[in-house]
Each structure stands twice: as C-alpha cells, then as structure tokens.
Amino acid sequence: MNKLITLCKALFIVLLLQSCNGTETFTDNEIDPKLQELISRKNDSLLAAMSNSDLQSFKALGSPDFVKFLRSRIESSVWAFRKGVLNTEYKIYKQYYNKHSNTNSYAKLESEDGDYTFTFKNNTKETYVALLKTSYMGIGDYLVTVIYELHDNQWKVDHVNVGVFGQFGKNAGEYFELAKQKEKEGYLIDALFYSDIAVSCLEPAGKMLVYDNIDKMQYYQKEWQNRVSSQYKFPQVVSGVRSNPQIVDLKPVVNTEGMFPMFSYVTPVPLADKKILTMEFEDIKREVRNLYPALDFNAKYIYYRAYNSPSPGAAHHEFKETQN
Structure with missing residues (x-):
C-alpha cells in the first residue's frame, strides 16, 4: 500500500510539473489586432535595419541578450538584405502569441495543418513568434523567423533567422506532394526534381522548424535518386x-x-x-x-x-x- 501511495504521489508531481510547463498559444486572427499592429511595425523596423546594417536600430529593437551578442545574432541573416538579394517587402506566413507558465523552458508550437512543429526556448513568460515570407525575384522564397520577448512591458527581438523556404510560393511539404503525384503518374525524373527542391528547403528556420514528414521526404528523395541513376546513365x-x-x-x-x-x-x-x-x-x-x-x-x-x-x-x- 505504501508503495502504491508513493507511486501516486510521484505521478501527481509529474502531472503538476507538466501543467506548470504549459504554453497557451494564440495564432493569427486570435491575436489582439493592436498587438499585431505593434509587432508589424517592429518587423518593418527590423527588416529595414537588416537592409542597411543599422546597429542603432538593432540595439533599440533587441533584448539585452540580443544586444550583448549582437554580431553573432545577426551575421548569418543580414547578408541577403545587405547584398540586395532580398528586399524589405514581406508577407506574414504565420504568427504566434504565447503565454508560458515558466521561463527558460522549451515551447513547442504545432502547425494547425499538422505540417510542422516549431520549438524554441522562451526566456520570458510572454513571447511572440513572427514567421515572415519574402522572395527573390518571385522565384526563391525565404522565411524570416523573428522571436520577440516581453521585457519590462516592451517587446524586444531575441532571435532572427533567414532560411530557404521554397520556390514559387510552395514550401518543402508542397513540393513533396507534387513529387509523389509525378511518381504516381509515371514521371520519376520529375518526381526527383521536385523532391530535390523539397529536401533543400527542410530548414527554413534552422533546427527550430521541423516538418512532420521529414523522414519520408529524405527517404523518397534518395530512393528516387537511386532509381533514376540506375535507369539513366550518362553519357x-x-x-x-x-x-x-x-x-x-x-x-x-x-x-x-x-x-x-x-x-x-x-x-x-x-x-x-x-x-x-x-x-x-x-x-x-x-x-x-x-x-x-x-x-x-x-x-x-x-x-x-x-x-x-x-x-x-x-x-x-x-x-x-x-x-x-
């Protein structure tokens, strides 16, 4: 009996800890319009700063930790804007306003369509994840990931990343679906072309965004590559x-x-x-x-x-x- 009581107590503690580490998330139209507008202005300012390497703007927009390690936080993201590959025009792909029970924990956001999972560390009890889509000449699509944290009642940038999202308005998951359709129709070479694009766009937000069927995408790309290579030799x-x-x-x-x-x-x-x-x-x-x-x-x-x-x-x- 004592063992059973001890086990029940342990189970209760686990469940309590799980509930304490919960995250309440509001997505897109569920977010207060005033907050959306505020973040939109900050997004505009951030991309403008990225286009001309405006250090003062970065410092004004950034969290204490972001500003402390400013160079390492921006150096991999600003080049595309600074070189003119990308401009400051963007569309909102997805946005999440989050309330966390704890700080210094990892929050997991599931896409509504079940396409991906987004995982990040929250250093404050309120965060805002803005996924912005921009493109190069309407051909290559890029995802700008911005994570804001609420510090002393002010929203500050804590993370920014730019990654390859897709082509012509389609992401990795959509290209994988096209590849499967082409393979079904008997066009194995086209299936390989589309799957190559899919696997080249698997990390639009680094390791934070993971597609739910990433293993299938990688498996079939290799499978189709092997089949094409065995059937068609060059010269x-x-x-x-x-x-x-x-x-x-x-x-x-x-x-x-x-x-x-x-x-x-x-x-x-x-x-x-x-x-x-x-x-x-x-x-x-x-x-x-x-x-x-x-x-x-x-x-x-x-x-x-x-x-x-x-x-x-x-x-x-x-x-x-x-x-x-």
Missing part, C-alpha cells in the same frame, strides 16, 4: 540521330516562369554551323522522348544546350522548345 548516345550526339546531363533550370528540364549534349556538328545544328536539334527533340519516358515533356519550355566539348566552361548554343 547517353542518341543513336537515332545520324551525328550520334551524346546526352551528358539532364537537370532542372529555373526562370521567372517556373522550373523546366534542360538537356545538355555533345555534338560533332560545329556550333557555328547553325543550319545543320538546328536540323540535328529537331531530330534530338524527337529521340529524347523515346529515351526518357520518365520525364514529363508537357512542360511549357524544354531547354537544350549543344556543346562541342564536355569540358567545363565550354562554349554552347541553347535551344528552347516551347509547348503550344
């Missing part, structure tokens, strides 16, 4: 073309309209002989459809680069096939 002789050009590479390229496949091939036809080169290209277009059935040729553009030498940096001539 690939295009024997159906009289000049016997060799496909030496197939990879995705990105422009402002999207991501498209690009073939690189070595040909004996001189690049200066545009007439013969174009005639050869028309034959290559036909043959690659037979050689690469795992590629979706319905893309708006398909690029081809002709080389006379496989050496790095060699001159090339580019063709662009446009789908009607």
